[in-house]
Amino acid sequence: MLQDRYETDKLFENILTLTNTMDPILAKIDQLLDDEELYQLIRSDLAKRFPQTEVTGRNSTPVEVSLRMLAVKRLYQLSYEQTEYQVRDSLVLRQFCRVYLQDVPDDTTLIRWAGLIQPETLEQFNQRVVQLARQLKVTHGRKLRTDGTVVETNIHPPSDSSLLADSVKVLGRTLRRARQVLGEQAELGQEVFRNRIRRVRRLARQVGDAMRRSGEQAKIEGKTAYRKLIRATEATIAQAQQVLPVLQKQAAHPAQKLAEILERFLPRAQQV
Numbered sequence: 001m002l003q004d005r006y007e008t009d010k011l012f013e014n015i016l017t018l019t020n021t022m023d024p025i026l027a028k029i030d031q032l033l034d035d036e037e038l039y040q041l042i043r044s045d046l047a048k049r050f051p052q053t054e055v056t057g058r059n060s061t062p063v064e065v066s067l068r069m070l071a072v073k074r075l076y077q078l079s080y081e082q083t084e085y086q087v088r089d090s091l092v093l094r095q096f097c098r099v100y101l102q103d104v105p106d107d108t109t110l111i112r113w114a115g116l117i118q119p120e121t122l123e124q125f126n127q128r129v130v131q132l133a134r135q136l137k138v139t140h141g142r143k144l145r146t147d148g149t150v151v152e153t154n155i156h157p158p159s160d161s162s163l164l165a166d167s168v169k170v171l172g173r174t175l176r177r178a179r180q181v182l183g184e185q186a187e188l189g190q191e192v193f194r195n196r197i198r199r200v201r202r203l204a205r206q207v208g209d210a211m212r213r214s215g216e217q218a219k220i221e222g223k224t225a226y227r228k229l230i231r232a233t234e235a236t237i238a239q240a241q242q243v244l245p246v247l248q249k250q251a252a253h254p255a256q257k258l259a260e261i262l263e264r265f266l267p268r269a270q271q272v
Contacts, residue, residue: 002047002054005064009100012091019091029075030096032132033068041125042067045117061105066113068097069105080107080114106253108260160272161226164233165204167269171240172197174261178243181254188246192239196232203229237269 022030032038043063047054072093073083087093088104097104105113172195179193203225210222240262247259 001057001059003059003062005062012100022092037128041121045121064098080110161204161207163272164229165200167272168200168233168236169197170265171236178258192242196236200232
């Protein structure tokens, strides 16, 4: 069930009087996010997660908490994992995010809610922020200066072989962690948790080396390595598909978190 917000915690407010006050910039944003129109824009998207999200199921992370944690992420340019840690570790950010003494949602939960917010909603959200800024005489909202400077990066251009290798790396790492979490409970056998990361890296390098050479022999070697790379990727996907339902049946948080990772990355690996 979609939850709007937590009740104000009087005990938390008493504790907060003993700590540092909120940063002036954060305090201004805190007031801005109290705007009902901004809140309803985000709530309307989060309410569409499932057909009955607003009326059935266990209580969700409150909309107000999700909105404000995403604001913290953007304000301080944090990752989702860093956002979770910073909010959990700071009384001031707990107050800003209105999470009080409740459990701070983890990074995967925040990712899931953020993914529901549509581009057109963000556009309307930004327009409303500009409107509020003009009303408060913070800006005239008429000029925009941008910098289109392009800088060189060391990120390699994506290729089929590198995407396959990256897929196996993510799935293999998750399977290794799943083996530690499940222990002897799974009874799936050693082959299900077989790590193919090193083999796939070697095959991806062989494909890349063959592509940089000319001649018929290089083409044959490249095709052979590529076929082996595909088979290794398919085998890893099959392993992950076997482990996923076992993780989903576990009640422990680490198992559920790993299941969410597999749910997110399995379709991507299959698309490659």
